[in-house]
Amino acid sequence: MATTAVEAPIVGAASEKVTDKRVVRRRLGPGPRIPGTLWIGPVLLLGLWSLASATGVLDPRTLSEPWVVVETAQRLIADGRLPEALATSAYRAALGLVIGVGVGLALALVSGLSRVGEALIDGPVQVKRAIPSLALMPLLILWLGIGEPMKVITIALGVLIPIYIHTHNGLRGIDSRYAELAETVSLGRGAFVRHVVLPGAAPGFLLGLRFAVLNALLALVVVEQVNATSGIGHMITLASSYGQTEIIVVGLVVYALLGLVADGIVRFTEGKALAWRRTLESH
Amino acid sequence: MATHAGESLTASEGPAVRVEGLRRSFSEAGGVLNGLDLTIERGEFVALIGRSGSGKSTLLRALAGLDRSVSGSGVVEVPERVSVVFQDSRLLPWRRVLDNVVLGLSGADARARGLEALAEVGLGGRDQAWPHQLSGGEQQRAALARSLVRDPQLLLADEPFGALDALTRIKMHKLLENLYAAHHPAILLVTHDVDEAITLADRVIVLVDGVVGSDIRIDLGATRSPGDPRFASLRAQMLAELGVVESVEEEVA
Ligand SMILES: Nc1ncnc2c1ncn2[C@@H]1O[C@H](COP(=O)(O)OP(=O)(O)O)[C@@H](O)[C@H]1O
Numbered sequence: 001m002a003t004t005a006v007e008a009p010i011v012g013a014a015s016e017k018v019t020d021k022r023v024v025r026r027r028l029g030p031g032p033r034i035p036g037t038l039w040i041g042p043v044l045l046l047g048l049w050s051l052a053s054a055t056g057v058l059d060p061r062t063l064s065e066p067w068v069v070v071e072t073a074q075r076l077i078a079d080g081r082l083p084e085a086l087a088t089s090a091y092r093a094a095l096g097l098v099i100g101v102g103v104g105l106a107l108a109l110v111s112g113l114s115r116v117g118e119a120l121i122d123g124p125v126q127v128k129r130a131i132p133s134l135a136l137m138p139l140l141i142l143w144l145g146i147g148e149p150m151k152v153i154t155i156a157l158g159v160l161i162p163i164y165i166h167t168h169n170g171l172r173g174i175d176s177r178y179a180e181l182a183e184t185v186s187l188g189r190g191a192f193v194r195h196v197v198l199p200g201a202a203p204g205f206l207l208g209l210r211f212a213v214l215n216a217l218l219a220l221v222v223v224e225q226v227n228a229t230s231g232i233g234h235m236i237t238l239a240s241s242y243g244q245t246e247i248i249v250v251g252l253v254v255y256a257l258l259g260l261v262a263d264g265i266v267r268f269t270e271g272k273a274l275a276w277r278r279t280l281e282s283h
Numbered sequence: 284m285a286t287h288a289g290e291s292l293t294a295s296e297g298p299a300v301r302v303e304g305l306r307r308s309f310s311e312a313g314g315v316l317n318g319l320d321l322t323i324e325r326g327e328f329v330a331l332i333g334r335s336g337s338g339k340s341t342l343l344r345a346l347a348g349l350d351r352s353v354s355g356s357g358v359v360e361v362p363e364r365v366s367v368v369f370q371d372s373r374l375l376p377w378r379r380v381l382d383n384v385v386l387g388l389s390g391a392d393a394r395a396r397g398l399e400a401l402a403e404v405g406l407g408g409r410d411q412a413w414p415h416q417l418s419g420g421e422q423q424r425a426a427l428a429r430s431l432v433r434d435p436q437l438l439l440a441d442e443p444f445g446a447l448d449a450l451t452r453i454k455m456h457k458l459l460e461n462l463y464a465a466h467h468p469a470i471l472l473v474t475h476d477v478d479e480a481i482t483l484a485d486r487v488i489v490l491v492d493g494v495v496g497s498d499i500r501i502d503l504g505a506t507r508s509p510g511d512p513r514f515a516s517l518r519a520q521m522l523a524e525l526g527v528v529e530s531v532e533e534e535v536a
C-alpha cells in the first residue's frame with residue numbers, strides 16, 4: 001500500500017511527457033536496440049525495495065533489507081552452504097534438461113522424418129502434453145521413490161514436451177523444395193539430416209529450448225520442495241520454517257540467476273546459430 | 284552457340300538424353316505428357332518452350348528423376364551426372380554461399396573446386412556471404428555454380444532466369460553462353476521467353492498437347508541479334524506454334 005506513494009510521482013511525470021509521434025511512425029520494426037534497457041526495470045525495483053526498507057515502511061519480518069540479504073549471501077558463500085546447494089540444484093536441472101532435450105529431439109526427428117514414427121510418437125506426446133508434468137509427480141514418486149531419479153525425470157518430462165512440439169513444428173515447416181534440391185545433388189539420408197533437417201528445424205528447436213529452460217526451473221523448484229535434503233529448494237524450505245526471510249530471498253535470487261543465465265545461454269546460442277536469418281531482432 | 288559442332292562427340296556411345304513414349308498424368312481426366320519422344324545429343328543446347336501448363340516442368344522433372352510419385356510410363360535415359368537449376372535459386376538460407384555450392388560433394392578438393400566455380404560465375408570473394416545477402420541475379424549465379432561444380436553431362440534448367448529483371452537476364456544469358464562454351468554439357472533449358480530460346484539454343488522444341496509439336500534447328504551462327512530477319516521469322520514461327528499472333532511481325536519482317 002505504502003509503495004503507491006513512491007510510485008505516484010513517476011507515473012505523473014511519464015504521462016506529462018509529450019510523445020513524439022514521428023518516432024513511432026519512422027519505421028514499423030521496433031527500431032535499434034537501446035543498450036542496457038534490460039536492466040532499467042530490475043534496478044528501479046531494487047531502488048524501491050531499498051527505500052522502503054530504509055524508511056521502515058517494509059518490516060524486516062515481511063522482507064529483509066537488501067543489505068542484509070547481501071550479507072547473508074556472503075556468509076552462505078563463505079561457509080560453503082550456498083555453493084553446495086547451488087551445485088546440487090544446477091546439476092539436477094542440467095541433467096534433467098540434457099535428458100529431456102535429447103529425448104525430445106530424438107522423438108521429434110523420428111516423428112518428423114517418418115510417417116510410421118509420427119503415428120507411434122505424436123499421439124502419446126500430445127496426450128502427455130495435456131497432462132502437466134508436475135501432475136505426474138505422485139505416480140513418479142510411487143515408482144521411483146523420492147530420490148534423485150524422480151527429481152531428474154520430472155524435470156526431463158517437463159523439458160521434453162516443448163522441445164518435441166517446437167522441433168516437430170520446425171521440421172514440418174521446412175520447405176519441401178529443399179528436399180527436392182537434396183535429391184538433385186544426391187544427398188544421402190545422413191547428409192540430408194545434417195544440412196537440411198537440423199538447420200531448418202533449429203529455429204523451432206531453439207524456441208522450444210527457451211520454454212524448456214523455464215519448465216526445467218519450474219520443475220526444479222517443485223521437486224526440491226518435496227522431501228529434498230539438499231539444493232536451493234531445501235535451503236529455502238529450511239529457512240521458511242525458521243522465518244529467515246533473508247535466506248529465502250537469497251534462494252529466490254539464485255533461482256532467478258539460474259534462469260537468467262540459462263536463458264542468456266540459449267539466446268546467445270540462438271544468435272550464433274541463426275545468424276543466417278534476417279529478422280526484426282537483428283535489424 | 285553453334286560453334287561447337289562435332290566436338291567431343293567422337294568418344295560418345297550415344298545421345299545424352301533419350302526419351303521414348305513418355306506419359307505422365309496427374310489425374311484420370313487426361314495426361315500432361317502423351318507419349319513424348321525426345322533425343323538430346325551430347326553437348327547439345329536445347330531450349331524447350333510451351334504454354335504455361337503445357338508440361339514443360341513435368342518433362343524436366345521426369346528427366347531429373349524428381350517425379351516418383353507421378354503416374355506414368357515410358358523410357359527415360361539420362362547420363363550419370365545430371366544437374367538441375369530451378370527458377371528459384373534454392374540456396375539453403377542457413378548455409379553460406381560456398382557451402383551451398385559444394386553441398387553433397389566429398390573429397391579434399393571440393394572447396395577449392397567450389398571457389399573456382401564461384402569465381403567463374405563472377406562471385407569470387409562472396410563465398411562466405413549468406414544467401415540473403417546476394418541479389419536475385421547473384422543467387423542464380425550461385426545456383427549455376429552449384430550445378431557446374433558437379434561437372435554435369437546434362438544440365439536441366441527450369442526457367443532459371445524467369446524471376447530476374449531484363450538487364451540481369453541479358454547478363455545471365457552471356458554467362459550461360461560462356462559456361463556452356465567452357466564446359467559443354469548437354470543443356471535442356473525450359474523457358475517461356477522465345478527470344479531467350481532463339482538466342483541461346485542449338486535447337487528449340489515446342490511442347491504442344493503433351494508431345495513435341497515442332498523441333499526447330501537454329502542456324503544463326505554464334506552472334507544472334509533480334510534485329511536479324513531470320514531471327515524474326517523464327518520468332519514468328521514459334522509464337523504461331525504457341526498460338527500467339529504477333530502484331531509487330533509484319534514490321535520486323
Ligand atoms: N504436383 C502436381 N499435382 C497436380 N497437377 C500438377 C502437378 N504438377 C503439375 N500439374 C499439372 O500438370 C500440368 C503441367 O504442369 P507443368 O509441367 O508445371 O507446366 P509448365 O511447366 O509447362 O507450366 C498443369 O496443368 C499442372 O496443373
Ligand SMILES: [Mg+2]
Pocket residue numbers: 339340441
Ligand atoms: Mg513450369
